[in-house]
Amino acid sequence: MLLEIKDLAVEVEGKLVLKDIDLSIKEGETHVLLGPNGAGKSTLFLTILGFPNYKVLNGSIIFKGEDITNLSTTERVKRGIGVSFQNPPAIRGVSVQNLLKFESGQDVEKPLNNRMVDLSEKLKFNNEFLNRDVNLGFSGGEVKRSEILQLLAQMPEFIMFDEPDSGVDIENVELLAGQLNDLLDKDKKPAKRKKGGLLITHLGYILNFVHADKAHILMDGEIACSGDPNEILEDVRKEGFKGCVECAKCS
Amino acid sequence: MLNVRNVVRDAEKAKDKKAAIGQDITIENFTKEDKSAHELIDEIGDVSKKTKGDLLKVGIDAEENERSGSFLQFDQSNVFSSSSSDSVELMNLESAIDKYSWVKDYLWQVVKPDADKYTARTALREQEEDVKSGYFVRSLPGTKEIFPIQTCMFIADENVMQTAHNIIIAEENSELHLITGCATGDDVASALHVGVSEFYLKPGAKITFTMVHNWAEQVEVRPRTGVKLYDDSTYINNYILTSPVKSIQSYPTAFCDGKNSRAVFQSIQSGQKDSIIDVGSRALLNGKGSAAEVISRAVSNDESQIFSRGHLAGLVPDVKGHLECHGLVLADDSRIYAVPELEASAANLEMSHEAAVGKIDEEEIYYLTSRGLSEEEATSMIVRGFLSMDITGLPDELANETQRMIDLSLDGM
Numbered sequence: 001m002l003l004e005i006k007d008l009a010v011e012v013e014g015k016l017v018l019k020d021i022d023l024s025i026k027e028g029e030t031h032v033l034l035g036p037n038g039a040g041k042s043t044l045f046l047t048i049l050g051f052p053n054y055k056v057l058n059g060s061i062i063f064k065g066e067d068i069t070n071l072s073t074t075e076r077v078k079r080g081i082g083v084s085f086q087n088p089p090a091i092r093g094v095s096v097q098n099l100l101k102f103e104s105g106q107d108v109e110k111p112l113n114n115r116m117v118d119l120s121e122k123l124k125f126n127n128e129f130l131n132r133d134v135n136l137g138f139s140g141g142e143v144k145r146s147e148i149l150q151l152l153a154q155m156p157e158f159i160m161f162d163e164p165d166s167g168v169d170i171e172n173v174e175l176l177a178g179q180l181n182d183l184l185d186k187d188k189k190p191a192k193r194k195k196g197g198l199l200i201t202h203l204g205y206i207l208n209f210v211h212a213d214k215a216h217i218l219m220d221g222e223i224a225c226s227g228d229p230n231e232i233l234e235d236v237r238k239e240g241f242k243g244c245v246e247c248a249k250c251s
Numbered sequence: 252m253l254n255v256r257n258v259v260r261d262a263e264k265a266k267d268k269k270a271a272i273g274q275d276i277t278i279e280n281f282t283k284e285d286k287s288a289h290e291l292i293d294e295i296g297d298v299s300k301k302t303k304g305d306l307l308k309v310g311i312d313a314e315e316n317e318r319s320g321s322f323l324q325f326d327q328s329n330v331f332s333s334s335s336s337d338s339v340e341l342m343n344l345e346s347a348i349d350k351y352s353w354v355k356d357y358l359w360q361v362v363k364p365d366a367d368k369y370t371a372r373t374a375l376r377e378q379e380e381d382v383k384s385g386y387f388v389r390s391l392p393g394t395k396e397i398f399p400i401q402t403c404m405f406i407a408d409e410n411v412m413q414t415a416h417n418i419i420i421a422e423e424n425s426e427l428h429l430i431t432g433c434a435t436g437d438d439v440a441s442a443l444h445v446g447v448s449e450f451y452l453k454p455g456a457k458i459t460f461t462m463v464h465n466w467a468e469q470v471e472v473r474p475r476t477g478v479k480l481y482d483d484s485t486y487i488n489n490y491i492l493t494s495p496v497k498s499i500q501s502y503p504t505a506f507c508d509g510k511n512s513r514a515v516f517q518s519i520q521s522g523q524k525d526s527i528i529d530v531g532s533r534a535l536l537n538g539k540g541s542a543a544e545v546i547s548r549a550v551s552n553d554e555s556q557i558f559s560r561g562h563l564a565g566l567v568p569d570v571k572g573h574l575e576c577h578g579l580v581l582a583d584d585s586r587i588y589a590v591p592e593l594e595a596s597a598a599n600l601e602m603s604h605e606a607a608v609g610k611i612d613e614e615e616i617y618y619l620t621s622r623g624l625s626e627e628e629a630t631s632m633i634v635r636g637f638l639s640m641d642i643t644g645l646p647d648e649l650a651n652e653t654q655r656m657i658d659l660s661l662d663g664m
Contacts, residue, residue, distance in 0.1 A: 051617050073620040083621055089614040093636025103622050133636070150622060 001062070002027045002196040003048070003158055008059035010040075010047045017043045018221045021059070025158070028193030030184055032207065032229050033200050035218035036241050041200045042086075044218065045160050048198075049083055050076045063158065082156030084147035086163045086200075090136035096146055097130040103153035119152050123179065124172075140167025148179050159183055161199045165206040177209030186211065204233045219245055255355070255378055258364045262374035265365035272558075273500030273529050276471050278372055281412035281443045286382045289328035289407065295321045301437065302405070309432025309463040310656040311403045317648060318430075319398040322386045324415055325407045329384055338394030339427065340387070344416055347387035354387065357418050361449045361477025361506060369445045369473040373414040385415035385447070390427035390456070397646045399428035399461075406435040406442045406470065417448040421456035421484070428649055429458065430656075433472075434465045441469035441497075448476045452484035454509065461489040461653055466496040468524060476503035480512035482538070490518040490530065491657055493638075495555075498527040502560065505534040507541035507570075514543045519638050519657060522555025522585060531560025531590070536570035536600075543571075548638050549578040551585035562592040565600040574604035579611060579637055581630075635661050 001024055008021040017040045025031055033041050047054040048061060050073040060069045068076050100116050101108050112120075112130065120130060123145045135143060144164055151159060164180065165173050180186075185193040199212065207229060215229035217236070224245040225232065235244040253261070269275045292298065296313050298306070303313045315321055320334030320341040329343035340347075347354045364374035376382040386402050406413055421427045435442060444466070452458055466472060478486050486505055505514035516532035534543030545561040563572035578587035591604040611633055619629035639657060 049621055051621075072626075073617065074623060074625045077621060077623040085618070085621075089612060089618050091615050091618070091633060091636055093639045094619075094632055099619075099622065102624065154623065 004062040006060050009057040010043060011055045011057050012043060012053060020222055025196045027196055028190055029213045030197040032212040032215040033198060033218055034215055034236060039218045040221045041218050042162060045083060045162055049073055080157035082151050082154050083160045084151055084162060084164055088135050091134050092136060094134050095131050096134050099134055100153045103150055116153060119149060123149050141169060141172050144168050144176060148176055151183055157195055159197045163200055163202060174209055177206060180210050217241060217245060253359050258359050258374050259378045261365040262371040265371035266368055266375060268368050270367040274498050276443060278412060282410050284327045284411045286327045286384055289325040289330050292331050295323060295331050305434045306403055306432060309434045309465045310430045311401050311432040317398050318401050319396045320400040322402040324384060325405050326411045326413055327382060327384050336396045338391055338396040339400055340389040341400055342387050344385045344387050344418060345383040357449060357451060361479045362447050362475050366475060370447055370475050373416055373445050373447050376414050377416055385417045387418045389420040390422060390425035392422040393424045395426040399430045399649055402431045404433045404446060406439050406444060409439050410441050412443040415446045420451045421453060421458045423453040424455035426457045429460045431462045435467040435470055439467050443471045446474045450478040452480045452486055454482040455484060457485040459487040463656055464492045465494045468495045469497045471497050472499040474501040478505040480505060480507045480509050480514060482509035483511045484509055485513045487515045493521040493661060495523040496526050500529040502531040502533055505543060507534055507536045507543060508538050510538045511540040512538050516545045517640060518547045520549045520557055522551040522557045523553055525554045527556050529558040533562040535564045535566060536572060537566045539567060539569055541570050544573050546575045548640060549587055550581060550634055550638060551587050552581050554584045556586045558588045560590045563602055564594040565602050566596055568597045568599040570600045572602045576606040578608035
């Protein structure tokens with residue numbers, strides 16, 4: 001098992017946001033997390049990532065067999081967890097390029113290596129862009145592509161994507177999806193896939209390009225329903241989240 | 252114009268006059284040194300290996316790579332001065348006064364001898380005691396030397412009071428670049444540095460002046476700078492301080508008298524230990540179409556206190572000024588006090604300021620930790636990013652060099 005979450009309860013600023021979360025993701029699997037605003041999707045992401053304000057009250061997070069519940073974010077990332085944020089903060093004076101060098105373990109003094117230069121070009125970033133301060137004045141699409149580029153520099157084993165397609169025009173969704181598939185080993189045969197992913201999406205549009213193995217609906221801090229992504233998405237489209245969950249209860 | 256007699260008279264009256272701002276210093280606690288206390292050197296490379304390292308930290312390259320000339324003052328002694336450029340004259344002030352009768356017309360014009368006791372004592376040493384220390388730099392009309400002149404004020408002996416009077420002239424349509432580094436020897440703990448610098452930019456001239464300070468922890472620093480800008484001239488001042496100092500107080504003033512003249516002050520300050528840093532920039536916009544920009548970045552660590560001042564005065568219509576001060580307070584016992592002042596005394600002008608002081612945004616730290624940086628690495632990256640600013644107006648080579656100087660300063664933080 002790549003990631004295993006057991007009986008997790010999380011508090012943020014004194015408020016209980018997640019409870020009784022159980023979730024297991026195997027190597028090679030990509031799961032989708034659906035749910036209304038405020039259900040706790042981002043909280044789950046940031047708890048897996050280990051941000052300090054997300055206090056685990058109960059349960060554990062096991063990554064590649066190791067309990068990482070009490071590790072710092074840095075340590076978790078070093079073990080192979082990566083994330084693309086929906087609205088990352090801008091940092092003045094820190095260029096995309098320098099961050100990429102750090103993430104891919106290159107010497108800051110040396111020019112960016114060929115692999116990263118090629119990937120940047122694939123994601124339609126020119127040299128001028130690479131010298132810009134990270135996220136400062138980026139358009140919605142630029143933010144998403146820059147987040148994916150950074151993940152490509154890191155090459156994590158387990159990747160979480162928070163709304164990777166929101167604010168991205170249709171033409172670029174396919175481009176992004178291509179890189180997502182690379183990150184998730186989708187081009188390899190199922191048995192050879194080592195990586196795992198968890199995706200938050202509102203519209204599910206990205207799922208037309210990135211195959212997901214399982215979907216979960218998070219409501220009021222609990223996983224209310226899990227199953228085949230296509231079926232669940234169709235139910236949500238027809239019945240809304242509530243309807244879909246009701247339906248799951250009767251079955 | 253002030254003549255010598257008036258300079259002495261004014262200075263005499265002001266020799267105990269406290270500065271308008273900044274902690275008062277008892278000058279008598281420091282030792283005056285003779286101007287020949289240190290021997291002349293034949294080549295700048297003749298300084299000790301140790302001193303070379305100290306110089307390099309403030310941007311002074313003893314190999315003189317990509318430099319058009321060098322000047323070195325040890326305590327009160329002008330030990331070296333040489334220019335390899337046909338476009339730029341460089342010598343110590345005393346030689347310049349001997350060589351050109353007109354040099355005296357540039358003395359004490361944009362820095363007044365009676366401004367405070369520091370200028371007064373410097374004037375008195377010069378005029379009464381005949382201790383003329385400091386440099387004279389002049390770019391000839393119509394020339395453009397892209398390599399900078401490097402000048403260094405070095406304090407080598409304990410407890411000295413170093414004074415220097417520098418005259419920098421860019422003749423009509425010339426371009427001049429200066430790098431100046433100030434440093435102290437390892438065995439110096441305490442000293443006082445007073446540097447009076449007067450800049451004159453003739454019509455169409457451009458000067459960039461990049462100064463890096465690296466003093467010992469008990470050194471008191473009181474630079475006094477005035478800049479006179481004629482028509483269509485541009486003055487760019489970059490100031491970098493990232494090492495501890497006892498106290499520094501300076502408030503360089505640009506007199507933008509010429510039409511379309513422009514002054515830019517950029518400064519990077521990182522307060523360490525219990526340093527008291529009081530640095531401002533002032534521009535008096537008196538020429539039609541003149542403009543000024545003051546940009547500063549300050550970071551306070553430990554128990555340091557930083558006063559970040561700026562004063563722009565629009566005195567005639569159609570002038571433009573912008574003041575920008577950003578500060579990061581990194582330690583609870585430290586303090587940043589931003590004092591931006593705008594003064595408009597004519598209609599139809601444009602003046603603005605922007606000041607923001609705060610702590611590091613935790614979101615930025617978390618974001619970087621999610622990319623694998625530790626919290627300490629993230630903080631350092633954010634602080635360095637905050638302090639690194641685009642240095643505008645320098646030729647490419649010099650811009651890279653300046654960036655390298657900034658990086659080096661930040662590495663030492």
